[in-house]
Amino acid sequence: MTVKLGFADAGEVADLAAFLARLIHYDRSAAVRLQAGGGALAVFGRPPAFEVLAIRTVRLDAVVELDVTVSAGELLEALDEPASAVVVPSAVTGPPWAGVLPPRGGWRQLPGLPSDAEIRGAVAAAVAEFRARDEALPAEARTRAERDRIGREIWSRTLGGTEVPLRVVHAAQSLGFLRAAGAGAELALLGAGPWLRLRTPYGSVAVRRVGVGALPLSPL
Known part of the structure; x- marks a missing residue:
């Protein structure tokens, strides 16, 4: 099933593209986990040089529920910055870190x-x-x-x-x-x-x- 996401802010789309490009710089085969809910998309990545989890959040133009791990490179290629949208790539088998994320609440x-x-x-x-x-x-x-x-x-x-x-x-x-x-x-x-x-x-x-x-x- 094809999932297309629309973004609410073009500047945030550009920031997301820059974030993905930096992740790929550190690991050309990088994967990212996407979690959408409540009108926002959280993109999780793990640059291997730092041994941390990096999170970039972008606002969506509609409420969507999504939880999938995809290739960071394929996601970057699929980003349509002029249209502020992306067709989510096919899921990949995620690395171990993608199955264990920080909690959403309680901070x-x-x-x-x-x-x-x-x-x-x-x-x-x-x-x-x-x-x-x-x-x-x-x-x-x-x-x-x-x-x-x-x-x-x-x-x-x-x-x-x-x-x-x-x-x-x-x-x-x-x-x-x-x-x-x-x-x-x-x-x-x-x-x-x-x-x-x-x-x-x-x-x-x-x-x-x-x-x-x-x-x-x-x-x-």
């Missing part, structure tokens, strides 16, 4: 999130540290395993006084979620059970807190 705002400027500064400092330590490696030690070890050490550090790993904000920046926004459009840190979510005006990045409960299944 509460958490304190301690630094200012936007401090967050950007923390990411920039971490990137600079990685580059400096990578360049300082002797030639015989400049291996993928050693670079991965340095990256895990740096990006597993937490942001300010929060539990948020730096890889969450690095992913948000790399996926285009940390663009400057209008007044009042601030970042927010949310929690629900074992999950943390950094919400921005352009998308969210979610991660499971280490050592907190079992991974909950999102209701279908």
Whole structure:
């Protein structure tokens, strides 16, 4: 059965296309899970370089119920930006992460999130540290395993006084979620059970807190 979705805002369609393109940049065979309900479509992806879930939400022009995993590349190709519509591609067998998503509800705002400027500064400092330590490696030690070890050490550090790993904000920046926004459009840190979510005006990045409960299944 062919499903066609119409979008309510052309700017959000362009943002969705950019999001999908970034996911494909990190993984050409990337899959995304689509969940539509209540007049909005949530698109979930997992860029492998960051080990987080990224979520981009776009408003629909009608109330539609949908839950399917598709190829990110096929979805991008199917997007008709001038018409603000898309014919949903055929379902694919989803990767393991696509079966276990953060809950839809029960989120509460958490304190301690630094200012936007401090967050950007923390990411920039971490990137600079990685580059400096990578360049300082002797030639015989400049291996993928050693670079991965340095990256895990740096990006597993937490942001300010929060539990948020730096890889969450690095992913948000790399996926285009940390663009400057209008007044009042601030970042927010949310929690629900074992999950943390950094919400921005352009998308969210979610991660499971280490050592907190079992991974909950999102209701279908």
